[in-house]
Amino acid sequence: MPKPKNKKQRMVTDAADATLVEAAVTTGDLSTDLLANILGCLHVEEIMRSRGVNKKWKEAVKMTIVPLNTGVWVCGVESYNTMTVMTRAMPNLQQIALGNLGYGRKYSDGEDPDEWLAGRTADWITYDIDLMTNFSKLRYLKIEDSATLSGLNGRYPVFFNFPLLQKFNIHSCRYLNWDLGTLSGLPSLKELDCIENRRLTGNINSLRVLRDTLQKVTIDS
Secondary structure, three states: OOOOOOHHHHHHHHHHHHHHHHHOOOHHHOOHHHHHHHHOOOOHHHHHHHHHOOHHHHHHHHHOOOOOOOOEEEOOHHHHHHHHHHHHHOOOOOEEEEOOOOOOEEEOOOEOOOHHHHHHOOOOEEEOOHHHHHOOOOOEEEEEOOOOOOOOOEEOHHHHOOOOOOEEEEEOOOOEOEEHHHHHHOOOOOEEEEEOOOOEEOOHHHHHHHOOOOOEEEEEO
């Protein structure tokens, strides 16, 4: 910037600079709550990167309500490890999609697992699915497990204990045992999309417990 040519110009420039300095608000001046609200406007990857700024930003990320239109797709070990970190760093995530972890890897067998599949995958590396309980504000959950040898085997009560969940998609989970009655653990559910789940049991009347919230149901194959 060229220097002002005279005293009057210098005074005007100095006044303008002072106004800018006074008007500028650094993130250090923001409360953690306000900073968390601002971070909530960003994409999930950007929010996660913000943890590295300083301790205050790390705490703000932990408080951030992640937008419903952004989430994490857990498919493979790398994305599973990301989710593990997020259970501590960003517990207010609202959307998760779970896919197959890949051949040789599975989630720990659930209750009443299929014995044949449990035997075939006994040597596989196992991963803990119960860590999902940390995402207490979950609104949308999708589970898709279409691999020949499934990574999910048995009953997993963890999937049916999200009081704020509004949308639940379960696709191609051939060895996931669940009953329509367990949906009572999802009192805010609005949409249920269930396709190719051979081990689904229960009576359609079980959906009456959700009569005040449920708007759309698809049960196919």
